[in-house]
Amino acid sequence: MKRFLIVPVIFICQISWSQVLVINELDPDSPSTDTAEFVELKSQTPNFSTDGYILVFFNGSSSGADSSYMVIDLNGYQTDNNGLLVIGSEGVYPFPQLLISENVIQNGADAVGIYQASVNDFPEGTLATQANLIDAMVYGTNDPDDTVLMGLLGETVQYNDNGTNATERSIQRFVDGMGVESYSAATPTPRRENDGSGTAINPIQISVVETQYDEGASFDITFTAEVNVTSDLNFTISLNNFGFNTSDYTGNTNLTILSGTNSTSTTITLTDDSDDEGDEVMRIQFTDLEEPIVPGNNFVEVRVVDNDFTVAAWGTPTNPTTGIVQSTQPDGYYDSLDGLSDLALRQALQDIIADPNVVRAQTYADVIDILMEADQNPANSNQVWLLYIEEGRAKLDLQTGSSNSGKWNREHTFPRSRGGFFDIEEDEVADGIDVFWTTEADSLRHGNSDAHALRAADAAENSSRGNQHYGQYIGPSGTLGSFRGDVARSVLYMEIRYNGLEVVNGFPTTTGQLGDLATLLDWHRNDPPDDFEMNRNNVVYTWQFNRNPFIDQPDLVEYIWGNNVGDVWDQQLSVDENELQGVSLYPNPTSGRLYINTTNAVNVEVYSVEGKRLRQYSAIDGYLDLDLASGLYLVKLETEKGSMTKKIIVE
Known part of the structure; x- marks a missing residue:
């Protein structure tokens, strides 16, 4: 959205402060990638429990229809000595008491409200309401007023944060000596009173020189207070995070900043063991700071690279091998195809790979776990192999935020917008291999999470490919093109697996169609299946209970789309390799x-x-x-x- 620098305007409300809890400050649009968004609540009394309250965010766009898009449960939290509670992302300084993901607060025109209610009262898409409303703010980032949303929440003013990419601003609440509230856009002041009053806090910042170290390395962690402490400050840190624990390092975690100084440090030595644990992440966090000492940042992550990775017996797609990995197809898996041709062959093949009594569909979140195994780099078990750019990348570099630099994500070889399939709310849950949907040929929505057509890909390259047809997109320059046969077989699989999909010549605009068939047939012929592709076929089969037949029986492509259309299929005559x-x-x-x-x-x-x-x-x-x-x-x-x-x- 294009934004303009405007002279800040003071908004005045002739209502004295009577609520027990109000929205004290809002920064919905921090510069660049929205890494420092936050909402600050304020209570009339300090250390106020927010049990029984929720924070609801409303989408004022035409598609959002002035309805809820996010709800935060405030149970278990309380305001601080100044009566403040900050809900924000990791980039907020000082660190929020309640952490949320970055870039989730919408810019506007939107709203946020405090309710004395349950999160169950506001399922996604609930129309804004004044029922049980404690306080609300309608806001924008130089947007036209959303008068409908204002009316629904009983508000008369839409506040503007006036921020730009160069100058960050937040909407702040002020109360004068007469108890009259006003709001203005100013430099953000999370965890501090907007007018500079209140008990002064002293944030401590965690810093490390590098964010990645190998097993066996030693490095320093430094802790720096904003101002000198007036007495010895003793505090404890934790480095534990999932599998990373005290057996993985040595070093002092009980620290002291001496009176009259503002910093201390500790040296951590990473244990170089012989276990193949995979790369791990150390999370540096404070465990016992007490106000007015607060975290400046927290949960600082340092990657620990495991040097005990394994190497597979087979090669990468750029150094391929064949014949080492054998297909795990059950005996007789393709026998029903013998003696068939044309449409009968197509239908019999679909009956195998879309059998609703056998085949399973997993969630889109489950696909991450599938790809970490199916697309594991044969040369390094701690990495996935990236489609298109043809290199390995740490499994830990999965894209989870707005930044895609150096990250990998899930690439639909048959783009969602081309196929017309999509995700639903349940797709966000990774519920494991034993929880699944039944699925059939008409279950086109399940194409969204079909791992036979999803690959680990460099996130930036995935974005560059967009929804281009193959032939329009041929991959990055300077690569070997080792992915081409793989993507051909994956999208051809999709045509047979799901009714409503088709691979055609040219570059169609019709939903359900993908091109270019002639290009993909060439790619299939000139880049035959290798051990890497056979291994991923085997892995996906353990989850979905179906296989990509064009990896197991590559000549089937010729009988359905290529030079043998109309000929009768016979498995025994089709495998030239033998x-x-x-x-x-x-x-x-x-x-x-x-x-x-x-x-x-x-x-x-x-x-x-x-x-x-x-x-x-x-x-x-x-x-x-x-x-x-x-x-x-x-x-x-x-x-x-x-x-x-x-x-x-x-x-």
Whole structure:
């Protein structure tokens, strides 16, 4: 939203302070990425329990319809010595007493209200009301007045925070000596009285030089008070966080800032054990500060990189292997396809992979756990392998906030907007492998969380791809294109799995259609399945109880979309790999010379990953010199007994 710098306006309300709890300050639009949003409540008396109260946020946009979008339960909290309670995100300084995610408070025109009620009274989408309302504020960031929302809450003024990206402002409440309230936009003052009165607090800031250390490393944690303490300040910190505990480090966690000074530090040494625990996160937090000493920041995270990761027996997509990972398909899984062709073959295949008596659908949140296993980097078990940019990234770097730099997230190879599927509230719950929905071919909504068509991807690259068709999008420049066959097989799977989806030629605009079929067929042919793809097929099968048939039986693609449409399918005649089991290529990667181990001379064709034939050789029975630039290539070997295609790396 474009915002303008305006001279702050003072809003005056001729109502003396009579409520037990009011909205004292609101910052709904902190600069840049909204990392310091907060609401500050104030009670008439200090240390006031907020049990029985809730904070409700209302969306004043046309789509929000002046209804609730977020509710915060205030049970278990109380205001401080100044009667203040700050609800905000981690970027707020001093640190909030009640922590919420960043970038969740909407800019406006919107509203927030304090109610003496239960969170169950305000399910998402509840129209704003004055029933049980204690105090409310309608606000905006240079937005037109939402008179309807104001009327629903009994308010007559919509307040403006007047903030810009360069100058942060919050809406603040003031009370003069006569008890008259007024509001103005000023520099935020969380956990401090807006007029500078009250008991002064002294925040302590936690700092570390780096946010990531290897096992065995030592580093200092420094604690700095805003002003010198007037007596020795003893306090304790905790570093524990999930699996990270006192067995993972040594160092003093009982600290003292000496009188007349404002800082102290401790040295922490990380234990270098032999356990494959995966990367962990240490969380530095205060455990026993008492007012007027308060946290300046808190829950500071430091990643501990485990050097005991495992390496799989198979290769990454850019250094592929085949034949090491075997399909875990049950015996006879595809037998019902034999002897069929055309529409009958399609239907029989759908009957297998969309069988409502067998197949399961998981939540979109569950997909994160699935991808951490299915897309695990074969070269480092602490990482996921990223589609498109072809590299590993720490599993811990999952995007959870607004920033996508250096993060990974879930990429729909068949974009949601193209497919017409979506998530629902239950999709936000990761309820595990044993909790699932029944699903069928008409359950298009479940395409949102179908792990066969979801991949771990660099969050920024995912955003760049958007909902482009393949062919429009071909991946980042400078990569090997090792993902191309994978995405082809995943979107072709989606067409068969769900009624209402189709892969077509060109770049359609019709919902349910994705292109470009010709491009995807080339990608499938020139980037055949490898061990990485077979392993993820096996992993997804353990969750969903269905498989991607085009990984197990890649020639099926030709019988449904390609060169064999109309031909009768027979499994035993479709697996060329078995007919050339005695043929092998080595070394891989190669510096240029490629040896072919075979009892018979073979014809050889070399293709780029885009499908362009680069070299052709006849009757090779020893070796050949490729004379190619470094990169990934496809080598097709053919004899009178059949053919096979292998990926090779030229270094």
